[in-house]
Amino acid sequence: MKIILLEHPRTFLPERCNDIANTPLSSCLLTGYTAAVLRSRGHEVEIIEGYLDGLSYREMEKAVCNAAPLLLGVHIVYHWEAHRKLFRFLEKMKESGACHHIIVYGFCPTFAFGEILRECSAVDAVVIGEPEQTFGELADALSQKDSLRTIAGLACRDGAGGFAYRRRELTADLDGIPFPVRTEAMFCLPEVNIQGSRGCYGACTFCHIGPF
Numbered sequence: 001m002k003i004i005l006l007e008h009p010r011t012f013l014p015e016r017c018n019d020i021a022n023t024p025l026s027s028c029l030l031t032g033y034t035a036a037v038l039r040s041r042g043h044e045v046e047i048i049e050g051y052l053d054g055l056s057y058r059e060m061e062k063a064v065c066n067a068a069p070l071l072l073g074v075h076i077v078y079h080w081e082a083h084r085k086l087f088r089f090l091e092k093m094k095e096s097g098a099c100h101h102i103i104v105y106g107f108c109p110t111f112a113f114g115e116i117l118r119e120c121s122a123v124d125a126v127v128i129g130e131p132e133q134t135f136g137e138l139a140d141a142l143s144q145k146d147s148l149r150t151i152a153g154l155a156c157r158d159g160a161g162g163f164a165y166r167r168r169e170l171t172a173d174l175d176g177i178p179f180p181v182r183t184e185a186m187f188c189l190p191e192v193n194i195q196g197s198r199g200c201y202g203a204c205t206f207c208h209i210g211p212f
């Protein structure tokens with residue numbers, strides 16, 4: 001299956017900086033790991049770096065239309081009030097037939113999946129928590145035209161105005177996940193990020209790590 005993973009443009013607001021704290025760092029390899037798992041399952045995956053490459057919505061639209069994926073995965077880290085712009089973009093992509101399915105994943109959707117599924121009809125489902133295995137299973141299911149409803153870690157509309165999901169067990173064998181795909185844009189950063197562990201020994205009530 002042809003899949004695009006999209007890092008959308010992010011709005012940086014100095015006054016909200018403390019709200020997001022280390023979330024961009026925590027999530028910087030989620031797309032790369034997801035792409036690696038999808039490729040290991042035989043899917044054709046391309047990453048569009050809308051954020052790092054500073055793409056406009058028009059440029060992203062062109063890139064998605066050129067790629068014509070069956071599945072568009074969108075990594076939402078944080079987005080504040082600019083959500084609507086992203087949602088309208090996704091609706092346009094779906095309505096124009098540029099992609100058939102849209103799934104979102106990341107820290108923001110994990111905690112705001114209800115709001116996203118309510119506000120954006122173009123989003124078919126939301127990956128909750130660690131995305132790699134859930135995304136792999138849903139891509140396989142879509143390839144085989146199977147239902148997504150039974151996949152652990154995926155929040156879907158239940159058809160009665162609510163949402164159905166069950167959390168997936170945490171990935172026990174982190175070494176079993178292939179090394180992340182790194183894009184050219186990532187090598188323009190003044191750092192190279194690696195992930196040595198997941199989770200935390202702390203349980204600070206204000207922190208996103210434990211609930212994720």
Ligand code: SF4
Pocket residue numbers: 200201202203204207208209210
């Ligand atoms: S739970 Fe506490 S110690 Fe652990 S990453 Fe969060 S803030 Fe830091």
